[in-house]
Amino acid sequence: MRTLKAIFDFYLDASIHVAVAVISMAGVTFHLLGSSSDVNLMGFIFFSVIVCYNFIKYGVEAYKYLIVSNAYHKIIQLFSFVSFAFAVYFLLQLNRDIWIATTILGVLSALYAVPLLPSANNLRNLAGLKIYIVAFVWAGFSVLLPVLDAKMTLDWDFAVTFIQRMLLVLILILPFEIRDLQWDDKSLRTLPQVLGIKNATRLGIGLILIFFLMTFLKDEIHQNEIPLRLILSAVLVFILISKKRMQSKYFVMFWVEAIPIFWFSLFWFVKEFF
Template sequence: MKIFRQLFRFYINSSIHVGLSCLALLLITQQQLFFSSSFSLSLFVFLGTIFAYDFVKYESLIRRKKNAIRRELKVIVGFSAVVFLGLLYYFFQLQFRTQLGVFFIVLLTLLYALPFFPNRSNARNWKGIKIYIVSLCWTLTTVFLPALEGDFSLDGFVLLYGLQRFIMVFVLILIFEIVDLKNDDPLLQTVPQHIGLERTKKLGFGLLIFFIALDFWTGNFSLLSLFFILITAFFLAFANEKRSHYYTLFWVEAIPIFWWITLLFFSILGNLHFW
């Protein structure tokens, strides 16, 4: 049992789980918008998400405590180095226009992680801005990169779909911020710190209702989307400061993964698009 616990910890702490979550959203986009699938882009997004999250989580720790790095962290660093080599390979398999999109996302990620200006913290610690940068990065990665790679025009429908994705990721991050409310620095001014727990939940529920309304407006409504929006609402409703970190780090981040698996299941069965 000990080895399984260690493997699970590594799976979570090395960001493999969040990488699968981001990949699942990319695959959902390709399925729902009928974008042509790209193996290179899928692998790049999966590996790029792992490396980006490991970089954001551990960069400052490694930089400040070079002589006190735990064995587990050394393994993660080595794993991330291999991942970096893989994402570099798949980056050069992408179209030039997609590479330009990746470059913009990388700039946002670096702005989020590193203090570029003297005597200033990174964007991750700027008051209230963290949730917007992360939501934007996920939206660009899982909606607009596949559009660029597939030579699709960024028309109104794709932009509305991107708005839905931004809303979905925003609500998922709200759940994280609620669970982390007790441990987050008050200076961060996260949404629940700023407006309170109950108002944050009401905001999340309102955004999920707006998500469904956009589904009807664009003619993209499906019972499957409604089902996973209700699951998201369930996790939002029961989120609180006493929840284990695995409530978000595993279960909430697993929502897009289970969404994609279910969508794939119905696709294989050849069921109606209404699902």
């Protein structure tokens, strides 16, 4: 039992779970495009997310994450270096458009943690900007890259889907910001800090409504998109109103981050059995 818990904790601590969540979002995009998933792109997204998140988690946000031992930390570092090698390998299999988009998203991710100049703030420390950077990068990896990989145009439906994905990520970040209220520096001006927990929750529910209704702005709607977005929206509302559960380590780190995996599973299940 202790071994299983150690494996599960490593799965969370090494950012494998969040990487699965991001490739699940990319998988949803491929479903919406009616295109097959590209193994090389999914491999690149998976390993690059691990590298990026571990750099941030155990660098600029290390104060939030208790590492039980230096040896455990070194194992995560080694895993991150191996993941970086795999990310580079998969990136080399992709086309030039993916390289350009990845460079832009990578620069944004780097500036999130590393100041452009020694005397400058990183993007994370610019009041209120953190959540939007994360949302944009997630949307870039899970919408823009699959669209470029499928060689489809960046049209109106792409724009709607991109904004919807940003809204989804903003909604998913809220439980983390509520949980981290006791640790986050007040200069970050997160939504719970600015609005309070109750108003931030109300805002989140409003964003869920916009996220769902924006589907009707698309020129072409996937046949299963409306009911599956409705189910997802209901789950998101349940998560936001579960304030007491947000203080649990595993509720936010596992269950909240598992929502994109659940969403992708719905698309897969409907496609396979209906």
